[in-house]
Amino acid sequence: MKSNDYIKGRGAQKNTDNRFAQFSNELRDDFLEFCRIEGEISDRNKTQYLPIFPKTIVNKVDSPDVGMNYSLNPYQGCEHGCIYCYARNTHEYWGYSAGLDFERKILVKKDAPALLEAKLKSRSWKAATIVLSGNTDCYQPAEHQFKITRACLEVFLKYRHPVGIITKNALVLRDLDILTPLAADNLIGVNISVTSLSEETRRILEPRTATIKRRLETIRHLSENHIPVNAMLAPIIPGINSHEILNLAKAVSDAGALSFGFTVVRLNGAIGRIFEDWIRKTLPDRANKVLQQIADCHGGSLNDSRFGIRNRGEGKIAQQIKDMAHLARQKYFKDKVFPKLNTELYEAHKGGQLKLF
Structure with a gap:
């Protein structure tokens, strides 16, 4: 049962202090009482789109735990509001909170397509899959308005360069006219995140994302258009969705996914404080149990930065999750293979058109 002060349509329920900031903000009860008496709104809960102008757009990924070498994020911050999102902490580097600011102050990189093209035209660049997202969802609601992801895909097609996509939004289907020719040359792979088959769980974990039905339909439509799909069953949260692994794997396999990760x-x-505040307001009856089980997977702490362990966990609960994932692969993905993307066409198209000599 959600508490009375729950903010509908958002994941985080507060702004945590920015670790880099000298000062902090506090929403005091006397201010809230003043707003009530005066009939004023203390927080309009609106999303802001703020343009930023980075000098580069392709990022080298050094973490051995992330299945990519390069990423490109058209947006910083994400309106989807997934409460568990590891990218929340990066918003502090921009001077904002990892809490509500992450969902309501969206930084927009309108120059991303031009910066990408400059990168692909560089003499020193060698073809390697660049993943759209990796930090925040490239098909979040801002993409309806700004179409930066679509413009970047057009650049990848122009140069016949391999590209991956990570999203939990059905908006990816809008760009089938670009994805289909990319797939014809084995230049595209799409990762669709499916965290639960329960719509109620989806709504509280990921408040502004596509419904589960729409995500499974998206996997099906992509697969029918011969666009390879990997399903991300992530994150697995003990006590919330850990019991769904087999059912999730079957559902995405039936929809056409060729593989899955977790x-x-x-x-x-800051995510630990944000998550704990959220679960005590949203699922108070099981908050202690869930938090304890998460800590049991990470050496007794919610915080785990150990390479090679942090994304898989350790201990009995983590091993049970791993065993269920292994069983799911044996049952539902035994004869399926996600293809390696093509890096051979790029050099011939590096100038923006096919080289004849």
């Missing part, structure tokens, strides 16, 4: 939730930095 991670065990970890709550680093």
Whole structure:
């Protein structure tokens, strides 16, 4: 049962202090009482789109736990509001909170397509899959308005360069006219995140994302258009969705996914405080149990930064999750293979058109 002060349509229920900031803000009860008496709104809960102008757009990924070498994020911050999102901590580098600010102050990189093209035209660049997202969802609601992801995909098609996508939004289907020719040359792989088959669980974990039905339909439509799909059953949260692994794997396999991956939730930095505040307001009857089980997967702490362990966890609960995932692969993905993307066409198209000589 949600508490009375629950903010509908958002994941985080407060702004945590920015670890880099000298000062902090506090929403005091006397201010809230003043707003009530005066009939004023203390917080309009609106999303802001703020343009930023980075000098580069392709990021080298050094973490051995992330299945990519390069990423490109058209947006920073994410309106989807997934309460567990590891990217929340990065918003502090921009001077904002990892809490509500992460969902309501969306930084927009309108120059991303031009920066990407400059990167692909660079003489020193060698073809390697660049993943759209990796930090925040490239098909979050802002993409309806700004269409930066679509413009980047057009650049990848122009240069016949391999690209991956990570999203939990059905908006990816809007760009089938670009994805289909990319797939024809084996230049695209799409990762669709499916965290639960329960719509109620989805609504509280990921408040502004596509419904589970729409995500499974998205996997089906992509697969029918010969676009390879990997399903991300992530994160697995003990006591919330850990019991769904087999059913999730069957559902995404039946929809056409060729493979799946999973991670065990970890709550680093400010995310631990944000998650704990959220679960005590949203699922108070099981909050202590869930928090304890998460900690049991990470050496007794919600925070785990150990390479090679942090995304899989350790201990009995983590092993049970791993065993269920192994069984799911044997049952539902035994004869399926996600293809390696093509890096051979790029050099011939590096100038923006096919080289004849």
